[in-house]
Amino acid sequence: MNTISTKALSELTNPVIIDVREPFEYVSGHAPAAASIPLGELVARVEEIDRDNTVYVICESGRRSGQAVEWLSAQGFDAVNVEGGTSAWRDSDLPVKKEN
Numbered sequence: 001m002n003t004i005s006t007k008a009l010s011e012l013t014n015p016v017i018i019d020v021r022e023p024f025e026y027v028s029g030h031a032p033a034a035a036s037i038p039l040g041e042l043v044a045r046v047e048e049i050d051r052d053n054t055v056y057v058i059c060e061s062g063r064r065s066g067q068a069v070e071w072l073s074a075q076g077f078d079a080v081n082v083e084g085g086t087s088a089w090r091d092s093d094l095p096v097k098k099e100n
Contacts, residue, residue, distance in 0.1 A: 001069055002080040006089045009056055009082055017056045018049060020068045021086070027099035031058060031089055039064045042071065051077060058082040058089070 009015060009031075019026050019034040026036040037045050039059070049055055055077050059065040062085045072079035082089075090096060 001066060001073075002078075003083045004056060004080050005083050006092050006094060010089075010092075010094050012056075015056050016050055016053045017058060017082075018068070019086070020057060020059050020064050025060060025086075029090065029096040029098050030086060032095055032097040034058060039068055042068055046072075046075065049077065054078045054080060056080050056082055059085045060087055061085045062088075 009017070015033060017031055017034040019030050019036050020039040020042060022038050023036060030036070037048065049072070055072060057065040057068045057072065057079055062081060062083060065085060066081050069079040069081040
């Protein structure tokens with residue numbers, strides 16, 4: 001499985017990031033560029049994801065995003081798991097966006 005560190009991801013220009021955590025987790029703080037598509041909705045919402053770009057998938061720790069990356073890769077996406085997830089993102093003091 002392809003992986004990327006939070007630091008390397010934060011240095012990319014306009015990455016496509018999918019946050020597969022539950023909505024209550026997403027609103028409490030997420031990577032600023034991340035779009036919310038909870039893991040349980042991924043199959044139904046897959047057409048919302050751009051097939052022409054690498055997709056970086058993030059969750060809280062890397063487990064759910066790993067499942068999503070495996071499934072997306074099987075569907076022909078270039079999908080990459082974010083190592084350590086949002087907890088690693090926060091621990092690296094990277095910017096976090098919170099929803100009201």
